[in-house]
Amino acid sequence: MASSSSTEHTVKDNAGDGAQNPETKEEDKKDDSMFECNICLDTARDAVVSMCGHLFCWPCLHQWLETRPNRQVCPVCKAAISKEKVVPLYGRGSSKQEDPREKVPPRPAGQRTEQEPGNSFSGFGFGDNTFHMSFGIGAFPFGFFTSTFNIGDQRPHAAPQGTQQHMEEQFLSKIFLWLAIVFLTWLLMA
Amino acid sequence: MANIAAQRIKREFKEVIKSEEVAKCAIKLELLNDSYTELKGEIAGPPDTPYEGGNFVLEIRVPETYPFNPPKVRFITKIWHPNISSVTGAICLDILKDQWAAAMTLRTVLLSLQALLSAAEPDDPQDAVVARQYKENLEMFKLTAKHWTNVYAGGPFVNSDCDDKIKRLIDMGIEEHQARVALSSYNWVLERATEQLFS
Incomplete structure (x- = not known):
């Protein structure tokens, strides 16, 4: 009895091993298909990724975009894409030989930004027209005197020098400055 | 390529x-x-x-x-x-x-x-006759489509009324498929299909 049960065990174990092997192989295949080009269904060569995240061979994607110049969409999700806005994937084992017979232009280079330096504070912004001072007179009794300082506030930029608008703005600001001075002196006198 | x-x-x-x-x-x-x-x-x-x-x-x-x-x-x-x-x-x-x-x-x-x-799209038709029937008489369309499925695609729904009408046209010397098309196009009204076939 005991011996027969033990043989059963070994048989089962063997069967289990046999079943495991193909499974692991299939898993390998699945891993491979993760990196298959969505157009040729082969492992992506000169891989690029669209902004919507889909992987292609650069030659495949290039030909797709050439085929329909007026309809530049992702072959998978139909999001708008363009040749310039793809990210190349540089794997470690990628070969750098390029076949001169290839008519496809090289894929766009990766875009990298330098690490930001520690001190990124760019001052108060006096230099770039972001400092404004305004002075207002309220007609309502409680709002006699209103003044605001806007530091770093985003406002429409001043009109370029020499234009009609620039002149008018200069003129207006002078009038208001004088008005403010007159008003202040009147306040002091009273 | x-x-x-x-x-x-x-x-x-x-x-x-x-x-x-x-x-x-x-x-x-x-x-x-x-x-x-x-x-x-x-x-x-x-x-x-x-x-x-x-x-x-x-x-x-x-x-x-x-x-x-x-x-x-x-x-x-x-x-x-x-x-x-x-x-x-x-x-x-x-x-x-x-x-x-x-x-x-x-x-x-x-x-x-x-x-x-x-999910048919009758507003973007390939076959105008079928699309018109689909929009104007959906039941008639379903009956016709079922009949065609039965005859050509091996579907299980036999419609003896359709078969009878086709047989009568065949007896008049019309080819079977032609008879079926004419009847299908005219909502299975035998008189109108006959009229169209012999005009």
Whole structure:
């Protein structure tokens, strides 16, 4: 009895091993298909990724975009894409030989930004027209005197020098400055 | 470039064979030549439609520029559907024209066609006669589509009334399919179909 049960065990174990092997192989295949080009269904060569995240061979994607110049969409999700806005994937084992017979232009280079330096504070912004001072007179009794300082506030930029608008703005600001001075002196006198 | 087309069809063919839709007998794909340019597709009529129980055979031609251009597909099995020509089997489906995308496969095309059978678009018709019937007399359309499915696609619903009317036209010397088309186009009114056939 005991011996027969033990043989059963070994048989089962063997069967289990046999079943495991193909499974692991299939898993390998699945891993491979993760990196298959969505157009040729082969492992992506000169891989690029669209902004919507889909992987292609650069030659495949290039030909797709050439085929329909007026309809530049992702072959998978139909999001708008363009040749310039793809990210190349540089794997470690990628070969750098390029076949001169290839008519496809090289894929766009990766875009990298330098690490930001520690001190990124760019001052108060006096230099770039972001400092404004305004002075207002309220007609309502409680709002006699209103003044605001806007530091770093985003406002429409001043009109370029020499234009009609620039002149008018200069003129207006002078009038208001004088008005403010007159008003202040009147306040002091009273 | 023919190379990439053949390569891809080879891969897709394997994918379809392994897919669960084939296991459920919903779609089928067969190679007709060694160069992977001509295939035969088959889709099952979706349940709860007049096409239920029928098997529809498709002719698939793969262009050299595949997958950058869509495969050319038409119905070989005669079918009564607003977006499929009852004469030629030509299909009006956007993904087989301008909405094609290179990541689509023969499997997705077959599934899309199956979806087209369950959701007709009478406002963008391929067969104007069928589309008009669909919009004006939906019950008549369903009856006709069921009858066509029975006769041409092996569907289970026999309509003896239709068969009788066709028989009467055959007795007058009209060819069977011609008689069926005439009757289908005129809402199975025998007099109007006869009038049209003999005018």
